[in-house]
Amino acid sequence: MGELFDRIARDVRLEEGLNSCIHCGTCTAICPAAEFYDYEPRSIVEIVQSRDDEKIEALLSSETIWYCGECMSCRTRCPRGNTPGLVIMALRATAQEMGYFVNSEKGRQQLLLKRVIGHNILETGYCVHNKAVVPSMHPEQGPTWEWGYENMQSVFEKMGANLDGEGTGALRKIPQEALDELKAIFDVTGGTKRFDLIESFSKKAAQDEGLEFGEGLDNEYVEKLISANNQHHCKL
Amino acid sequence: MKIEGKRRLWQDYQKEVADDKFFYVRSCIRQTFFPGSERAFVKIIGTELQKEINEDPAHTSCTGIGYHTDIVPFETTQTVVARQFSLMTEAGLENYVPSCITSFGLYTEILETWEHFPLIEEQIRENLYKATKRTFNKPKNLAHASDVIFKFRYEIAAKAKHKLVDVHTGRPLRVVEHIGCHYSKMFPHKGIGGAEYPYVLAGMVEAWGGEVIDYPERRHCCGFGFRQYLVQANRGYSIACSQKKFESMQPYEPDLIITNCPGCPMFLDRWQYVIGEMEKVAYGPNGQMIPVFTYEEVAGLVLGYDPWELGLQMHQVNCEPVLDKMGISYDPDLKYKGSKGENLGVPVLPEFLKCC
Numbered sequence: 001m002g003e004l005f006d007r008i009a010r011d012v013r014l015e016e017g018l019n020s021c022i023h024c025g026t027c028t029a030i031c032p033a034a035e036f037y038d039y040e041p042r043s044i045v046e047i048v049q050s051r052d053d054e055k056i057e058a059l060l061s062s063e064t065i066w067y068c069g070e071c072m073s074c075r076t077r078c079p080r081g082n083t084p085g086l087v088i089m090a091l092r093a094t095a096q097e098m099g100y101f102v103n104s105e106k107g108r109q110q111l112l113l114k115r116v117i118g119h120n121i122l123e124t125g126y127c128v129h130n131k132a133v134v135p136s137m138h139p140e141q142g143p144t145w146e147w148g149y150e151n152m153q154s155v156f157e158k159m160g161a162n163l164d165g166e167g168t169g170a171l172r173k174i175p176q177e178a179l180d181e182l183k184a185i186f187d188v189t190g191g192t193k194r195f196d197l198i199e200s201f202s203k204k205a206a207q208d209e210g211l212e213f214g215e216g217l218d219n220e221y222v223e224k225l226i227s228a229n230n231q232h233h234c235k236l
Numbered sequence: 237m238k239i240e241g242k243r244r245l246w247q248d249y250q251k252e253v254a255d256d257k258f259f260y261v262r263s264c265i266r267q268t269f270f271p272g273s274e275r276a277f278v279k280i281i282g283t284e285l286q287k288e289i290n291e292d293p294a295h296t297s298c299t300g301i302g303y304h305t306d307i308v309p310f311e312t313t314q315t316v317v318a319r320q321f322s323l324m325t326e327a328g329l330e331n332y333v334p335s336c337i338t339s340f341g342l343y344t345e346i347l348e349t350w351e352h353f354p355l356i357e358e359q360i361r362e363n364l365y366k367a368t369k370r371t372f373n374k375p376k377n378l379a380h381a382s383d384v385i386f387k388f389r390y391e392i393a394a395k396a397k398h399k400l401v402d403v404h405t406g407r408p409l410r411v412v413e414h415i416g417c418h419y420s421k422m423f424p425h426k427g428i429g430g431a432e433y434p435y436v437l438a439g440m441v442e443a444w445g446g447e448v449i450d451y452p453e454r455r456h457c458c459g460f461g462f463r464q465y466l467v468q469a470n471r472g473y474s475i476a477c478s479q480k481k482f483e484s485m486q487p488y489e490p491d492l493i494i495t496n497c498p499g500c501p502m503f504l505d506r507w508q509y510v511i512g513e514m515e516k517v518a519y520g521p522n523g524q525m526i527p528v529f530t531y532e533e534v535a536g537l538v539l540g541y542d543p544w545e546l547g548l549q550m551h552q553v554n555c556e557p558v559l560d561k562m563g564i565s566y567d568p569d570l571k572y573k574g575s576k577g578e579n580l581g582v583p584v585l586p587e588f589l590k591c592c
Contacts, residue, residue, distance in 0.1 A: 069461025
């Protein structure tokens with residue numbers, strides 16, 4: 001019906017994730033995010049199914065699409081075999097490609113995720129790496145993790161890891177040729193372009209608001225992403 | 237539902253798991269937090285069971301956490317996964333075994349997508365060739381590493397040095413089993429026992445002498461939620477999910493929790509510590525917490541492996557109450573020693589959480 005809907009509909013996950021929703025609300029009843037946030041996956045699917053571009057554009061700019069935890073519990077219980085989680089993933093992709101993500105507090109966090117997880121993937125070959133779980137950024141990891149982090153080489157060797165070593169094993173150094181192939185895949189398939197778009201839209205948002213914007217995590221814009229909470233996300 | 241009804245449901249969700257010649261792919265999170273578990277898996281399959289298990293040092297992250305934080309496009313992730321399949325093909329193997337549940341769910345999603353949309357598979361093959369000059373065959377058999385341990389659970393039981401039984405009373409240990417959401421919630425027929433009553437961990441617990449606890453929030457997510465944990469501002473979501481599970485399981489007095497996803501045991505372990513420090517609440521008896529284990533750690537304990545080589549010293553919630561119940565002897569002085577026996581000091585004690 002609208003250009004925006006047509007764009008989202010080209011994502012195979014919409015075709016896989018949405019047959020025809022009967023708005024029964026089962027997805028919302030089972031959804032962990034709906035219990036915590038002011039959020040209903042049912043409403044999101046209803047808007048997408050309406051094919052109304054004006055409503056979809058508002059949705060892409062909203063906090064709402066960023067509340068899902070992608071656990072996919074909705075898929076198991078939906079009586080029509082829909083997967084609202086996949087619909088949300090298609091919406092999030094478009095929100096990043098078109099820049100809508102910077103219009104919400106939760107959406108803006110994509111820059112932080114790109115700079116942490118995206119950096120890990122391309123630089124180390126791991127999404128998460130033990131060296132990146134810095135105790136000061138992860139107080140929830142507790143004093144035992146801090147002890148292990150401070151004594152990393154010996155503690156991980158005792159557990160059988162091959163930390164930064166050649167060959168096979170846990171936490172081995174992934175060969176540069178493999179990292180080069182990973183980067184080539186990102187270049188060919190749109191991964192690099194997605195990263196660049198997240199950066200450029202975020203930079204523009206920072207400029208519009210007069211916030212310092214630099215590389216890495218040590219700058220005004222990114223520091224705000226780490227802890228900003230407008231206190232309007234939850235039900236209570 | 238009565239247990240007989242569940243058993244009938246489990247029988248509807250069986251899956252074929254290869255018998256030998258595995259191509260093993262590691263998990264970013266399990267390597268980071270539980271490297272001893274992956275070592276135990278390789279030892280159990282290769283040494284105990286004398287099966288062929290192969291690993292290629294050039295395999296990478298599947299990008300699953302990047303995909304589920306939505307920073308990595310589906311097309312990119314599919315092509316990275318295709319590269320992993322290419323490594324398997326190069327090794328002359330066809331039985332693919334990922335350590336990670338997010339990866340397992342993603343591989344399943346991708347193979348299903350390719351089955352329903354052959355043109356997408358064609359595009360991914362073109363992408364991979366263009367980027368790396370690689371080609372690949374799809375796996376003949378895809379099984380999560382916990383499926384493989386499930387398949388051989390009775391062989392492991394036959395070699396058991398210890399059982400999931402309190403040696404002082406003869407009582408089977410009460411076990412909460414927690415299945416990672418992406419194991420079977422999206423594709424129930426790809427998981428042993430399906431999504432509502434998965435049997436993959438319950439089968440291990442029963443085979444090794446324990447008793448599985450059924451409790452109301454058994455299927456609730458641990459709360460990882462990808463961006464909901466990875467961004468500091470969102471972590472309230474994550475801890476709230478775990479808290480809901482703890483409150484639901486507490487009345488059943490579990491001796492331990494067993495998990496098959498690499499992230500879940502970390503969250504269920506750490507969030508107990510955080511809730512204890514924040515709320516002064518403990519979910520186990522006498523101010524203790526509920527010890528949380530990976531399935532490889534439990535299998536390793538059953539087989540008599542050293543608790544500290546398994547990496548149990550890295551759990552924030554102490555494992556010793558379970559070791560004591562199972563009659564496992566251990567040297568407490570070695571718990572925090574280094575790989576060569578050197579003194580590394582000890583972790584700071586939490587304020588509320590009781591440690592041995």
